[in-house]
Amino acid sequence: MIRGDASRRLCLAGLAAAPLLGAGRAVRASALWAALRSPAHVALIRHAVAPGTFDPPGFRLGDCATQRNLSAEGRRQAERIGDLFRANDVARAQIFSSQWCRCLETATLLGLGEVVPQPLLNSFAEDRGRGAQQIADLRAWLAALPLERATVLVTHQVVISGLSAVSPASGEIVVLRRGAGADLVVVGRQPTA
Incomplete structure (x- = not known):
């Protein structure tokens, strides 16, 4: 039986070697990570495991006690995602991050640097009417964002789907390439569960 760090390394090695889901084709993990280390690419991460769906009625952004939060499994998953980045030379x-507590906690537990809250990454799942404008504003922000170094956006399924037409699992990484203007192309996906 493999335990502790040896188990974690074996799991990371398996994830790093697995083919990934790209836009209709398999993408090798090494190519995905090489893309992320190069300019004009961004990693979208759906927050780690937070049991349930939506937030309780009356939730408030500034009060984590009123929100759906990461489970112990979700916190471990977020740490493993950070380990996966480091194992692929993104230290x-x-x-x-979205201002939701589950996203901020995921982003912090990655251990990759300072986390900057970005309201454009907030969920609009309970107010779909604002989704189109928020995605347009997010695209404009991404078009102007310097992408010379690895960039990670921790957000929600609805935001990732709005940008990429990908419906990610909890903790899944979706790498996009920024083209001309606000054009974003899916390079590939990295499951982390």
């Missing part, structure tokens, strides 16, 4: 990144 530091510029990190932006």
Whole structure:
């Protein structure tokens, strides 16, 4: 039986070697990580495991006790995601996060750098009417964002789907390449569960 760090290294090695889901084709993990280390790429991460769906009625952004939060499994998953970045030569990144506690905690537990809250990454799942404008504003912000170094955005399924048409699992990484203007192309996906 493998335990502790040996188990973690074996799991990370398996994830790093696995083919990834790209836009209709398999992408090797090494190519995905090489892309992320190069300019004009960004990693979107859906927050780690937070049991349930949506937030309780009356939740408040500034009060984690009123929100759906990461489970112990979700906190371990977030730490493993950070380990996966480091195992693929991304030890530091510029990190932006939704203001929801589960996203901020995921971003912090990655251990890749300072976390900057970004309201454009907030969920609009309970107010779909603002989704189109928020995604347009997020695209404009991404078009102007310097992407010379690894960049990570921790957010929600609805935001990732709005940007990429990908419906990620909890903790899944979706790497995008920024093209001309606000054009974003899915390079590949890295499951982390």
